[in-house]
Amino acid sequence: MTRRIVQFSIGLVLYGVAIAMIVRAGIGVSPWDALTQGIDNLTGWGFGLITVVVGAVVLLLWIPLRQKPGIGTVLNVIVVGPAADLGFWLIPEGLELWARILLFAGGLLALAIATGLYIGARFGPGPRDGLMTGLHARTGWPIWVGRTMVEATVLLAGWLMGGNAGIGTLLFAVLIGPLCNWTIPLLTVPIREKDAAASELETALEGSAAPSTPALDSPAN
Secondary structure (H helix, E strand, C coil), X not given: CHHHHHHHHHHHHXXXXXXXXXXXXXXXXXXXXXXXXXXXXXXXXXXXXXXXHHHHHHHXXXXXXXXCCCHHHHHHHHHHHHHHHHHHHHXXXXXXXXXXXXXXXXXXXXXXXXXXXXXXXXXXXXXXXXXXXXXXXXXXXXXXXXXXXXXXXXXXXXXXXXXXXXXXXXXXXXXXXXXXXXXXXXXXXXXXXXXHHHHHHHHHHHCCCCCCCCCCXXXXX
C-alpha cells in the first residue's frame, strides 16, 4: 500500500507537469487540453482551474453511465490541474523551436510514464478514461469508437475557441497509446493474496471503472 500511495502521488504530479511541458512546446496539444485552452481564452480562469472544472464535469457524466469512481479518480480531478500550473511556473515561455520540440518529446514520454504510475497504482482511472469505459459498457461500442467520437468533438470545440491544435496533436494521438501500452504493464503494482476485508477495501478504493489507455486524460487525462 505504501508503494501504491507514493507511486500514485508521483504519477499525478508528473502528469500535470507533463501537460505543461506539452502546452509550453506550442506545437499542438491533446484534445482535452485544446478544450481547456479554448475555455481559458474565453474566460481567463487559468489552465489549472479549468482542468479541475472540466474533470469534475466529466466525472458527473459517470452517473448516468453507472460508473463508480475510485479515490484515485477524485484525486486525479483535484491534483492534475494545480500540478499543471506548477509546470507552467517552472517552464519558461518563448523557447527556441529546437527546445520546444525536445520539450514536447519529453512531455509526451513523461505523460506516458505518469499514466503508468497512477493507473498502475490501482486507485481508479482518470475521469476521462472512465467516461470511455463507461460508454463501452453501456452502449457496446468498441472503446476506440467512443474515444474517437468524444475526442473529435472535444478537439473541434477547443480549436474553435482558440485551442492549439497542430502537428503535436497528431503526434499525441498516434504515439500516446503505444507508449502507455508499454508503461502501464511495466509500472502496475502486482496483486497479492489478501483477506476478504482487505479485498473489499481495495475494491472501494479502486472504483468500478476498468483502467484503459488514457484519453488524455489527460487530464487523463
